[in-house]
Amino acid sequence: MKRRHLGLFLSFWAFVAVPVAVTGWYLFERAADQYASRVGFSVRAQEFQAPVDLLSGLGNLGSSTTSDSDILYEFIQSQEMVELVDQALDLRNLYAKPENDPIFAFDPDAPIEELVDYWRSMVAIYYDSGTGLIELRVRAFTAPDAVAIAEQILAQSSIMINRLTAVAREDVTRYARQELDQAVARLKEARQALTQFRATTQIVDPTADVQGQMTVLVSLQQQLAETYIELDLLIENSSESDPRVAQLRKQVQVIQSRIDIERRKFGLAGDGESDDAYATLLGRFEELNVDLEFAQTSYLSALQGYDTALREAQQQSRYLAAYLSPTRPESAEFPQRLTLLGLVSLFVFLIWALMALIYYSVRDRS
Template sequence: MRRASTVPKPDARPEFPALVPPGSLVEGQLAPARPARARRRHLLVLLSFLCLVLGQTGIAGWYLYQRAADQYAASFAFTIHSEAESTGGLLQAMPGLSALTGSASPDSDILFQYLRAPDLVAQVDAALDLRSVWSGPVRDPVFAFDPEGSIEDLTRYWARMVHVDYDAGPGILTVEARAFDAGDALALAQQIEAACAALINRLSAIAREDRLSHARRELSRAEERLGTARQALTGYRATHRIVDPLADLEGEMGVIQRLQQSLAEELVTLDMLQATTGQGGKATRKGEITDARITQSQRRIEVIRDRIASERRKFGDAAGDRNYARLMGEFERLKVDVDVAQEAYVLSLASYETARAESDRQMRYLATFSQPTRPERALYPDRIMWLLAVAAGALLLWSVMVLGAYSLRDRA
């Protein structure tokens, strides 16, 4: 059995609700919208706006202007000044140029990290009792510190009350310390400045002592080396019973020269005797009488020649009683050791004296060019900024909630 077709005919007119009088609409037009009326959801949206936005902003304004305690701020600025050293040159005199070239300022970096370290917090707390300073004159659970908090809580709260601005180019640090009393803010800033100065002095003293101890060790080694070289030279002189081989050698050369001179004179004398007696030139026959003066001169010449040969053997003959070649080589080596050790000792002594002179003066110190002063007016908390932030946050939260609710309603 075929079902009847439910497709309306093209010329069929649409049927309107009974509330629209027939004949009141023109063909092809829709029914007019009903008059807008306040619904329950509209009241809920308005009520949520009043509670979440206006209410939260009002509560925040009441708390900021009625309960929040005034905070005073004392600030100071400083840099690390170091005496110009030989390795500094132009870059140390021009911080901007040193920043462009990539050279770092380790002292400023150390201080920047130290200003946020728990060690500094503990030192300042021991000196000023930060728990009582930051607990506030009135009950302020939002901006004041809980006196029962631990050192970790105090360190986290320190980051809220002590602000550090570091300009890495010239190496300038600006510190702002806040407190609920003007005197406490000034005392806090002064205590932080004193702690930073003490840290720089401690680091400078460690560096000076390290340089001085290094120079002292080098001087001790140079003294020991010089003493060893001198003892070796003294042992050489005692063993060979000679003070200066060069002077002794000059004496030996003088002896040889005198012997050679005597030999030359004796040869001349022999020639004169032979020429006078007529017994020169050829050897005398056996049994021929020879002049005694010639014989004596010949013996003297032989003795002088033997003596010259004996003296010359001292210069290189290992079998001689004194081998001057070996003695001179050993003496020169020991003398060079003494000279080198002496020069090293002089340099080490000069380095030690320089390090000692530098240790007597402070090479690096905290240069505070903006001293902390007592504040006269409370700058914090910034009530207008906080009020605008709370209002903007509440408005954003309310908008998200309303849009989410309408999105869920449209999907239903």
Template sequence: MVNVYSDSSTGLIEVKVQAFAPEDARAIVRAIYAESAQLIHELSAIAREDATQHAEENLARAAQRLKETRLTLAEFRMRNQLVSPDTPLQIQTGLLASLEAEMTETLISIDMLQQTSTPTDPRLKQAQRRRDIIAARISQEHQKLTAEQGAMHSIGFADLFGQFESLKVDLEFAEQSYTASQAAFDTAVAEARKKSKYLAAYIPPTLAETSIYPNRPFLLGVTFASSFALWALIMLVWHSLRDRH
């Protein structure tokens, strides 16, 4: 026989089991505790899954969008053989700026040598040779830059740059969306864990030391009293019938 007592004010549940042997009673209580703990665990898992399902779905969509955006940008770079549309022009412009700076230094050196040396000075000839080489290199780099600009414009540089910028914006948005979804998922998981319920035994199942049931003295007293009352009733009826006769 199992009796369950629940205290709504404290949330405590007390279970008492009566059996023919102390070991049987304790085994029944342990089985009840194990089944109850498993049930509460399953209910908490279901509640936690329901609370985080929406956030998890948003995170999965954001991750898929980020993956697709990165793949699209990589395909764009591979198809056009560039990291950024303006990178080749920037490199070429930087090289030209460096050559022009060297040309300026060389011209200054030539002017100083012309003022302090003779026309047959080897240093002056070497500086002039350096000037001619740098001038030729500048001319070649100008031709390359013009050719690259023409090639860029021939394939629609404005459209190419616009597509690249659009993909970069999509990538930034996808990264921000993924970060926000990840934060929302972590928050949902933390909140769900706070609401999880657990079953803990404040008094573990114990083994009865003495048997209190059945209460033999009480039962003997009740049996004796009932028998006496029945005997008195029978005697009363018997004497009543005898007096009538």
């Protein structure tokens, strides 16, 4: 064998055969088996249909929410998801289980950034933006661990969608709830003011009380008129010295005094209107009653608006629909030893061949 052929043969063994042999030994003797669990889901938006639509069969139960699926796609790959799963399952120790596999196992003392990178290599995401379907292939070194991680991803994704739903509902109902709170506050103030008025005046309904007082006043005025008529008739038929005239005059004074007292209650006396006059009380009562009616109308309107906002919020309800529950693997799919060995063999062979061609090309020219 010529010297250059011997050198080529030795270089082949050194740069191709030995690396391929070491790689094959590691893959088949040291590399730990990896099990893959698959889970698939999509984000759905609940749509409430009218009874006519339900009977006619024109309504749909839900529709895909692509924007939420985009958010979920990014969330699954995020550091927040990794931290949540790590807190629930001790992810570092799960990925560090193979003690004799430094290539594929994870270093439990590594920082969170490296754990996130390792997570992205172990959790493959297949996302169809057109349909909003998301499917995951979750790998771990034992089948139960792969299933547990897949279930935890599904649970945390559902929590995220519920959080998005709560935020959307809060945005829809915030203004309506503020209006309702203000209407309730106005209604309480109006009722308290009316209650305070009744407690102060000791009158439940001034209108009814005024009607009673007016009846008394009309009766007194009628008695006064009858007494005047009787007095006039007596004066025409007798003299001023008649004791009955003095008695009737005294009766007129008493009735007139009582009428003045009753009229003063209504603020109709000639000495001005007092604070407790019925006219003042009635005006204040009507003012408070108008305020109460306005507050009640505002409350009913705000309540109707809030109910409408709640219905709109319900129509924006989102939920996570799993069309593929986490599967339990029975055999290891990874690492794909033959595929990796073939790729390594091809890679080192191409490098060796390229180096050999370069070497002989330079040698022939020199």
